[in-house]
Amino acid sequence: MEDVDNPFKKRFQTILKVLQESTKENDVQLIDGGEHANLTSTIAFSLAKKEKKPPGTIAQECAKEISSNPEFKLLGITIEAKGPYLNFQYNNIPEKDLLKDAIKPGYGSLKKKSARVVLEHTSANPNGPLHVGHIRNSIIGDTLARTFRKAGYNLEVQYYVNDMGRQIAIVVWGFDNLDNTQLKGEKEDTHIARIYIAANRELEKNPGITQQVDHLMQLVEGGDITTVKKFRKEVSRCLDGFVVTLKNLNVAHDRFVWESDFIRNGDTKRIIGRIKKLPQEKEEGSLALDLSEWGFENKYVIRRSDGTTVYAARDLAYHTWKAANFDRIIDVLGADHKLIGAQLICTLKLLGEKAPQIVHFEFVSLPEGSMSTRAGKFVSADDLIAEVTKRAFDEVTKRRPELDESTRRAIAKSVGLAAIRYDIVKVSPEKSTVFDWKEALDFERQSGPYIQYAHARACSILEKAEKFTECFDLETEYELAVAKQIAKFPATIEKVVSELRPHLLAIYARELADTFNTFYHFEPVLKSEGAIRDRRVTLVKAVQNTLKESLETLGIDAISTM
RNA sequence: GGGCGAGUGGCUUAGUCAGGAUAGAGCGUCAGCCUCCUAAGCUGAUGGUCGGGGGUUCAAAUCCCCCCUCGCCCGCCA
Numbered sequence: 001m002e003d004v005d006n007p008f009k010k011r012f013q014t015i016l017k018v019l020q021e022s023t024k025e026n027d028v029q030l031i032d033g034g035e036h037a038n039l040t041s042t043i044a045f046s047l048a049k050k051e052k053k054p055p056g057t058i059a060q061e062c063a064k065e066i067s068s069n070p071e072f073k074l075l076g077i078t079i080e081a082k083g084p085y086l087n088f089q090y091n092n093i094p095e096k097d098l099l100k101d102a103i104k105p106g107y108g109s110l111k112k113k114s115a116r117v118v119l120e121h122t123s124a125n126p127n128g129p130l131h132v133g134h135i136r137n138s139i140i141g142d143t144l145a146r147t148f149r150k151a152g153y154n155l156e157v158q159y160y161v162n163d164m165g166r167q168i169a170i171v172v173w174g175f176d177n178l179d180n181t182q183l184k185g186e187k188e189d190t191h192i193a194r195i196y197i198a199a200n201r202e203l204e205k206n207p208g209i210t211q212q213v214d215h216l217m218q219l220v221e222g223g224d225i226t227t228v229k230k231f232r233k234e235v236s237r238c239l240d241g242f243v244v245t246l247k248n249l250n251v252a253h254d255r256f257v258w259e260s261d262f263i264r265n266g267d268t269k270r271i272i273g274r275i276k277k278l279p280q281e282k283e284e285g286s287l288a289l290d291l292s293e294w295g296f297e298n299k300y301v302i303r304r305s306d307g308t309t310v311y312a313a314r315d316l317a318y319h320t321w322k323a324a325n326f327d328r329i330i331d332v333l334g335a336d337h338k339l340i341g342a343q344l345i346c347t348l349k350l351l352g353e354k355a356p357q358i359v360h361f362e363f364v365s366l367p368e369g370s371m372s373t374r375a376g377k378f379v380s381a382d383d384l385i386a387e388v389t390k391r392a393f394d395e396v397t398k399r400r401p402e403l404d405e406s407t408r409r410a411i412a413k414s415v416g417l418a419a420i421r422y423d424i425v426k427v428s429p430e431k432s433t434v435f436d437w438k439e440a441l442d443f444e445r446q447s448g449p450y451i452q453y454a455h456a457r458a459c460s461i462l463e464k465a466e467k468f469t470e471c472f473d474l475e476t477e478y479e480l481a482v483a484k485q486i487a488k489f490p491a492t493i494e495k496v497v498s499e500l501r502p503h504l505l506a507i508y509a510r511e512l513a514d515t516f517n518t519f520y521h522f523e524p525v526l527k528s529e530g531a532i533r534d535r536r537v538t539l540v541k542a543v544q545n546t547l548k549e550s551l552e553t554l555g556i557d558a559i560s561t562m
Numbered sequence: 563g564g565g566c567g568a569g570u571g572g573c574u575u576a577g578u579c580a581g582g583a584u585a586g587a588g589c590g591u592c593a594g595c596c597u598c599c600u601a602a603g604c605u606g607a608u609g610g611u612c613g614g615g616g617g618u619u620c621a622a623a624u625c626c627c628c629c630c631u632c633g634c635c636c637g638c639c640a
Contacts, residue, residue, distance in 0.1 A: 029581095029582080031580095031581095031582070034583085035583095036583070040582085040583085042581095042582050042583090042621090045582075045620055045621070046620085048620070049620070055620075082583080083583075084582090084583085084620090085582085085583065125640065162640060165639075165640045166639055166640065167639085167640070168640095285638085286638050287638095288638080295565085296565095296636095297564075297565080297636070298636065298637090301637085301638050302638095303638080304638040305638060306638080308638090310637095310638065310639075310640085311639075311640050312640095315640095334634085335566080335567070335633085335634050335635080336634060336635065337635090337640095338565090338566060338567085338634075338635065339565080339566080339634095339635055339636065340635090340640090342566095360566095360567085362567065362568075362633070362634075363633065363634065365633080370633090370634090395602075399600090399601095399602075400600095415602085426575085426576095427574085427575070427576095428575090428576085430567060430568070431567090431568065431575085432567080432568065432632085432633050432634080433574095436574085438589095439574070439589090442588095442589080443602055444588085444589085444602060444603090445587085445588050445589080445602085445603090446574090446575085446587070446588045446589085447588090447602080449602055450588095450602060450603090452602085453600075453602045453603075454602095454603090456600070456602095457599085457600055457603080459600095460599070460600055461599050461600090464599065465599085499579090503576090507576065507587095510587090510588095511587090514587085517603060517604070518604075518605095520599075520603080520604085521595095521603075521604045521605080522604090524598085524599070525599055526599045527598080527599070540599095561600085562600085562602075
């Protein structure tokens with residue numbers, strides 16, 4: 001399989017070449033023709049100025065000159081001047097060729113690549129359950145991961161476990177000094193959050209506790225066995241809770257990488273040694289880098305004056321390790337990490353290491369303000385999943401009362417998951433959002449369930465169609481619109497990977513569902529006969545398969561009935 | 563104060579990087595469509611100074627400058 005939908009690329013390049021030769025211009029301004037044509041050139045505008053002739057006339061002349069080009073004839077490209085626009089139309093519809101691929105399993109997969117890619121996402125601090133902000137990271141990360149795999153990359157997904165931060169020291173202090181009993185049925189991560197919140201309250205009341213927390217951090221960095229064990233125990237328990245939540249979101253990691261391992265294996269010490277040799281190094285009790293030359297106002301601290309390392313040191317060690325083991329590094333991080341991310345990249349470059357590409361997403365807040373684990377102000381992902389699934393179950397029961405309960409439960413689980421994942425992935429990452437229960441519980445238009453429904457509808461038609469002969473002709477406006485959208489799928493996968501923007505896939509899938517629903521409304525499939533029926537059933541098959549591949553790449557179940 | 567991001571109909575949002583032909587969509591409101599392939603659907607109507615002001619260009623939501631509003635960041639926290 002090729003990386004780009006070739007029939008289109010070939011035509012694009014042919015038109016480009018012919019236009020360049022004809023106009024003697026390098027930039028022939030070839031753009032998408034939208035509803036007017038497959039491709040359009042606006043070159044007549046700039047030529048008008050040079051040749052002092054109206055653009056309309058130039059377009060006419062140019063069209064006349066190149067319309068009989070033998071390559072155009074061969075590929076079935078026609079040209080028409082409409083006002084100043086040069087419109088190119090493909091008559092040997094390349095959509096047809098792609099339709100043959102589109103009915104096969106795996107449509108949209110690109111050719112295998114040898115590069116090893118590591119993608120880090122979620123990496124939330126293990127001091128409380130994942131909330132609706134964290135899962136924006138998980139869902140963007142997991143969708144990217146699925147798209148990279150579909151695009152043929154050899155990918156490993158990692159979770160970086162911050163197991164030696166101050167928050168964890170506070171958690172451990174809480175377990176040591178406060179009532180730490182786990183409530184009946186209380187999930188591990190929720191338990192940790194409760195103790196963490198209580199410990200923070202104590203800390204506010206009595207700032208003297210800070211010294212005890214600092215002491216714990218020194219002990220853990222020094223490798224004190226009992227302290228390390230305590231940290232590991234609570235962090236592990238919290239991660240167990242995370243894994244359950246993530247599994248319910250259809251998100252999985254290949255490897256959990258523990259921050260403290262980079263202390264234990266000496267990597268952090270080694271990276272500090274290398275940093276000390278940099279000309280930007282500033283050692284005045286603490287160890288830091290002066291990156292002002294690159295526009296960073298504040299110094300980048302690597303090691304405290306008490307000799308303990310800060311997060312940055314371990315993160316540098318982690319990324320150096322990634323650079324040694326992978327060809328390409330991608331991190332999904334919240335917008336709050338923009339500055340330190342840039343400092344990290346800058347430092348890695350100074351060290352001559354491969355730097356990560358960082359995908360940043362803006363914050364999710366609640367109507368009453370920003371979320372805070374410490375203050376206990378958050379909507380947990382578990383609660384969200386429970387509510388949405390409940391709502392989905394009610395909806396399925398209302399629509400399909402004849403189904404038995406376990407079937408309805410299974411559909412509700414898939415529908416709920418679709419609603420959550422789609423709701424989050426559909427908006428572009430640079431947009432900050434406010435969590436809204438009403439929107440989260442909406443299963444109509446522009447939602448995951450809407451796309452699932454279009455897929456289920458296609459499945460139903462195919463089931464009823466039984467026998468048909470594959471036919472790749474396209475006649476009506478609606479058939480063509482659907483085929484055109486199907487044909488865009490491989491290019492969409494490629495675009496998501498190259499731009500690291502998974503919401504493009506979400507938009508694509510919704511538009512495919514839209515065009516299919518319109519087609520469904522206007523063009524009878526099962527009630528048509530002969531060749532018309534064959535070509536429409538074939539088209540439905542292609543839609544069903546493309547929707548399935550799209551949904552699965554979005555981490556959403558392509559269910560056949562709902 | 564400085565840096566980064568966002569501002570598109572009442573609400574949510576695509577398009578902005580690679581400027582082009584009437585700025586797409588959903589929710590809401592209003593009017594229609596289930597003896598007909600799944601109505602989680604479809605059709606139509608309503609609704610837009612693309613935050614404001616300059617500039618570049620034949621052409622600006624899109625590029626440049628200034629300003630306003632909101633979010634995030636500016637720790638020997640992570």
